[in-house]
Amino acid sequence: MRIIDIIRKKRDGFPLTREEWSFFIKGITDGSVPDYQASALLMVCYLQGLDEEETLSLTEEMLHSGEVLSLSLPHTVDKHSTGGVGDGVSLAIAPIVAACGGKVAMMSGRGLGHTGGTLDKLDSIPGYRTNLSVSEFRSAIGRVGCSIIGQTADLAPADRILYALRDSTGTVENKSLITASILSKKLAEGVDSLVLDVKTGSGAFMKKREDAISLANTMVSIARRSGKRVTAFVTDMDQPLGDRIGNSLEVIEAIDCLNGRAPKDYTELTIALSSEMLFLAGIGERAFCEEKVRASIADGSALKKFAEMVENQGGDASYIYHPERFERAKDEYAVRSEKEGYVQSIDAEGYGLAALLLGAGRNKKEDTVDYSAGITVLKKRGDYVKAGEPLVLLHANGKSFAEAERLVLSSCKIGENRPPFSPLILTKID
Numbered sequence: 001m002r003i004i005d006i007i008r009k010k011r012d013g014f015p016l017t018r019e020e021w022s023f024f025i026k027g028i029t030d031g032s033v034p035d036y037q038a039s040a041l042l043m044v045c046y047l048q049g050l051d052e053e054e055t056l057s058l059t060e061e062m063l064h065s066g067e068v069l070s071l072s073l074p075h076t077v078d079k080h081s082t083g084g085v086g087d088g089v090s091l092a093i094a095p096i097v098a099a100c101g102g103k104v105a106m107m108s109g110r111g112l113g114h115t116g117g118t119l120d121k122l123d124s125i126p127g128y129r130t131n132l133s134v135s136e137f138r139s140a141i142g143r144v145g146c147s148i149i150g151q152t153a154d155l156a157p158a159d160r161i162l163y164a165l166r167d168s169t170g171t172v173e174n175k176s177l178i179t180a181s182i183l184s185k186k187l188a189e190g191v192d193s194l195v196l197d198v199k200t201g202s203g204a205f206m207k208k209r210e211d212a213i214s215l216a217n218t219m220v221s222i223a224r225r226s227g228k229r230v231t232a233f234v235t236d237m238d239q240p241l242g243d244r245i246g247n248s249l250e251v252i253e254a255i256d257c258l259n260g261r262a263p264k265d266y267t268e269l270t271i272a273l274s275s276e277m278l279f280l281a282g283i284g285e286r287a288f289c290e291e292k293v294r295a296s297i298a299d300g301s302a303l304k305k306f307a308e309m310v311e312n313q314g315g316d317a318s319y320i321y322h323p324e325r326f327e328r329a330k331d332e333y334a335v336r337s338e339k340e341g342y343v344q345s346i347d348a349e350g351y352g353l354a355a356l357l358l359g360a361g362r363n364k365k366e367d368t369v370d371y372s373a374g375i376t377v378l379k380k381r382g383d384y385v386k387a388g389e390p391l392v393l394l395h396a397n398g399k400s401f402a403e404a405e406r407l408v409l410s411s412c413k414i415g416e417n418r419p420p421f422s423p424l425i426l427t428k429i430d
């Protein structure tokens with residue numbers, strides 16, 4: 001078999017066989033397929049598309065390019081979001097689900113560009129270790145019921161190579177390539193069930209709703225054919241989720257949620273995703289699972305579970321009970337509305353980029369993040385604002401606020417009429 005023949009075949013519109021996908025993935029993993037040929041094949045995949053059989057073959061070959069964990073525990077489940085702004089709900093969901101009897105095995109990533117990453121948020125808790133070994137991860141899940149760590153180097157290594165090439169060749173936004181990338185990593189974690197949160201809107205990868213629905217359908221179908229119980233939610237990212245954007249700010253928001261005090265949209269999504277995870281994990285019927293979730297927040301058991309997870313991974317659990325201990329950014333600046341009226345829309349990507357400029361995110365993988373930097377959102381879609389009233393508070397350490405202010409003002413559209421209600425959960429595929 002030769003890679004040049006595989007590239008030509010796909011270029012001419014013919015689907016590739018399982019053996020051809022296997023040859024390609026083995027070749028990029030052992031280095032026998034050079035980057036220029038891998039990039040050429042990625043571009044023809046992007047342009048020609050992959051059918052379902054090909055998407056399944058690519059996903060499974062990428063999955064088996066590295067270690068596949070076996071957790072050997074009942075009720076194992078994970079959740080994955082395709083990435084958004086202010087989307088720190090995993091931090092609340094993992095302990096809620098664990099407090100209700102699920103076993104949450106979560107391997108997460110760092111933030112890049114305008115979207116945040118769960119690992120950076122957890123790094124803001126002093127001492128918390130995200131680099132557990134596989135055996136530590138397994139025993140943390142068994143003992144505590146949940147663990148959130150970074151991906152180990154042995155997990156789906158083909159994805160790391162392909163993702164870097166896709167990122168530099170304009171071939172990220174293809175639903176089969178995204179499906180294979182996300183599912184190869186999630187299936188390698190060894191969980192039995194998976195809840196997917198596919199974001200759509202200005203702050204998401206999939207700007208158009210129909211593209212997000214199509215991606216969600218593809219992911220559900222491939223995960224199911226790989227033997228997993230799966231549900232996908234398609235949710236709105238046409239404004240930031242919750243009221244906080246930034247690392248320690250989003251940990252504080254998760255703690256607020258576990259204390260029953262988070263913003264309505266944040267709480268709604270947390271409860272919906274947690275309940276579905278418990279249902280898929282076999283804990284009970286959906287209504288029963290939702291009741292359990294609400295009770296775990298009301299009786300404090302989910303908050304206690306969060307502290308337990310943090311402590312088990314070397315973190316200072318006192319921060320979970322006393323979030324005022326998180327270091328605050330030294331400088332604060334209120335961005336004030338230039339007009340009076342209703343907030344019509346907020347370009348979530350614009351707010352995400354403003355938070356990045358303040359130090360909360362990274363442009364390049366090597367950049368360091370400022371855990372206390374970010375944005376507190378004071379007005380959301382549908383809120384009324386007077387001229388001169390603050391729209392957001394910016395938090396930073398020694399940075400100019402000018403560019404972030406400009407981004408916030410251009411991202412927040414104010415108009416005369418109250419905008420129509422728009423639901424957070426747009427559709428569910430189960």
Ligand code: URA
Nearest residue numbers: 082172177178181182
């Ligand atoms: N997240 C991933 O891990 N892979 C993609 O292709 C897109 C989002």
